[in-house]
Amino acid sequence: MIPLMIPNSKTVLPQIRLLRTRLPQVACLLLACMGLHGQEQDAEVIRKIYETSLSQGRSYEWLNHLSNQIGGRLSGSVQAQQAVEYTKKELEGLGLDRVWLQPVMVPKWVRGTAEFAYIESEPGNTNNVPVCALGGSVATPVGGIKAGVVEVQGIAELQELPREEVAGKIVFFNRPMEATLINTFEAYGGCVDQRHGGAAAAARLGAVGVIVRSMNLRLDDFPHTGSMSYGDLPASQHIPAAAISTNGAELLSTTLKLNPQIKFYFRQNCRQMADVLSYNVIGEIRGSENPEQIMVVGGHLDSWDLGDGSHDDGAGCVQSMEVLRLLKTTGYRPRRTLRVVLFMNEENGMRGGTKYAQEALTSGEEHVFALESDSGGFTPRGFSFDCTPEAFEKIMEWKPLFEPYLVHHFTRGGSGADIGPLKPQGLVLAGLRPDSQRYFDYHHAENDTFDAINRRELELGAATMASLVYLYDRYGLPDQPAREGGR
């Protein structure tokens, strides 16, 4: 770029330029007096939300602490408990009406010492490859496992193999994420069954271990962990399962093509401990007009243990905290009760989300809206809504208010894992949808760290969430189906 030819300066966002006149703190009040109504007033509130987030945001400092002072927050770990205490203290400092911890028992799985693996092309000729145990896996024997390898592209292909081809072998699931899908979450959905259910399927055919290609669209050296399950397989039949980096997977596959007789060795000493007490962290601003109607914003406070969980889901936690702070800072008092919930144990058990919804049901709380951020701290592109067509039609009326901020993509679809259990209440569920291109470069891997976060992208996400919460609070949504549970 040369200095005097700014290609999209002054012209790209006329909406923003129109709105840039500075207004005093009492903007809402003044605007009302001046006769600004409807979308004009909404546009002004939203402008203040974005401006505040980008100029005085707190989310980035919070995430810096969570990521760099605490680190990975696997359920049941000391770090998870530190994160509970830290975020509770920070929420208390915001002057909310109430901050509390909701106890929940969570599984505790520990990785143990560093995993180790190699490909043995012939005795004495080995290549080390990066692996990590999948969350929930059993350990190998102390000396590790060495066996021949059967490569498959998925569970269906495995299940067509005769038992004698699989028994005593390590099954290598190598179906990659589909690069041509624009939405990388769709590509993830297309191969994560290998990670989740591959070990159980392989064990049923007598395999002794499972190696799964990392869910990563790049070729690199990071193994990506994630949860797996043995389903109803008896404990005596559980076999160890590990992820291998994408480069490692390519090497293994190529080596197998050259010589199907090669052996693979891996060693891990992870294990499942007894459940431990942990907490959802909750803070709320009580509604000024309809306090009985509860709106939730949240993310999950636990993470995997390899990185520091900055994108998954430290970002969603600090953005959710920031939603409440932004509304307070800009002087907007919600009519309905606004609650931030930092859910525990999304990654390997969903206990926090389940517990929150159960307690809401038990206590007869009425939840009307829930929004989760759990797709990374990247530039916000839109929302996905789990709601009725009528509600979505109303939501689409709000969409033009987001376009000055380049938030264009509103769809019907899923929302977030932690708020899913609230669905029987018949509320509107929503998920923030950031740009997804880089997400799986970091997801569940040791490079999901604070340096991969861009401050402005994180802040834009928080402002986008706060703006939707504001609009829901102000207008509500029609035709929500009758609640199945609750009062």
Added chain:
Amino acid sequence: MIPLMIPNSKTVLPQIRLLRTRLPQVACLLLACMGLHGQEQDAEVIRKIYETSLSQGRSYEWLNHLSNQIGGRLSGSVQAQQAVEYTKKELEGLGLDRVWLQPVMVPKWVRGTAEFAYIESEPGNTNNVPVCALGGSVATPVGGIKAGVVEVQGIAELQELPREEVAGKIVFFNRPMEATLINTFEAYGGCVDQRHGGAAAAARLGAVGVIVRSMNLRLDDFPHTGSMSYGDLPASQHIPAAAISTNGAELLSTTLKLNPQIKFYFRQNCRQMADVLSYNVIGEIRGSENPEQIMVVGGHLDSWDLGDGSHDDGAGCVQSMEVLRLLKTTGYRPRRTLRVVLFMNEENGMRGGTKYAQEALTSGEEHVFALESDSGGFTPRGFSFDCTPEAFEKIMEWKPLFEPYLVHHFTRGGSGADIGPLKPQGLVLAGLRPDSQRYFDYHHAENDTFDAINRRELELGAATMASLVYLYDRYGLPDQPAREGGR
């Protein structure tokens, strides 16, 4: 994320799912026979373009070579010449109808040895701060310059100061980029005048040097270079100008507030050499029906010297090369002539763009469309078009074809610096608009390197450009104003 709750899987992009049926290579022909017309056929061509780019793209490997094997490509440098030769060879390998070099004399400015600077709070008490010479600046005396500092927020504030407050001092321009603007290019446009014209304005008031806050929205330790000009100031009055990192600027400003008497020292030995011969690199596919009508896609091959110029503008070059390759690979033969132009010397002289337009005029070539990528290799968000309202109205009819790829933002405005000189031909000019949030983290600094590039984002940009070129080639645009130059 837990594995079985994919929040936006399957639902976000129904358009894409509808289009995913695989079709043979002769798709266009077949589709025509089968009665697929208009937007349906266009959607299929565009789907193939994106799919090819994401699964078999070459842009990332090209950029890897440009960035990691060649490096920063300042005009007149050995690396710039290596880049000319490398890209020419790569274009020749694509089987285009013609590849050639267009000679152009370019300025040659050299940085010399590493710059050095410190804040001297009192004699013997110094803090080193990161600085770099601005492109085009003169050197300091061999022993450097040490002087008192006048901090201003811009040229206007400087010009209100009495000469005696400025004479003999170093002027420190410290107006930061405005964080609340969504489009970071607009924020850049709002303060780059300090860098470009600050030295001349300060020299006129007797200043001995200029230090400019880096054009960067982050606080970090990278000084960002960029071009500056002394305008019509006599050479004897030229004073040295350097950029200081944003952290350095904050430190300097704070120190000045504590004690306005502090001194600043800096040393640089850059200099302007005689112009040297360089080249625009050009390749073309001759149009099958209207070869006289020329469409250009391009970026600039030169870069600054601190990093390797991956985002600015290696990305734009390899994306432009990829446009031609994608159309060839997907079997689309343009009706009009499609030309890739890798312009030399955008950063400090614009000689390549100027020369290309002059030669087009001289030879009576008819340019009907030009598209530049020079805003970084990030996720494509849309285009900016410099065209008539009538042409823009037609372009907006194409916009739905881009929405499956989350390319939503079409505006009228600027295009690109290098293609700007073609404007008198009355053609449609366009600029790719990627996500701008991270761009100025890297722009003109030593961290503009290949590791800041995401492969998929780069490839999506190339596919987005190729799709627009395809649509222009197929449909043209109405009501382009009469050409001022040419035949």
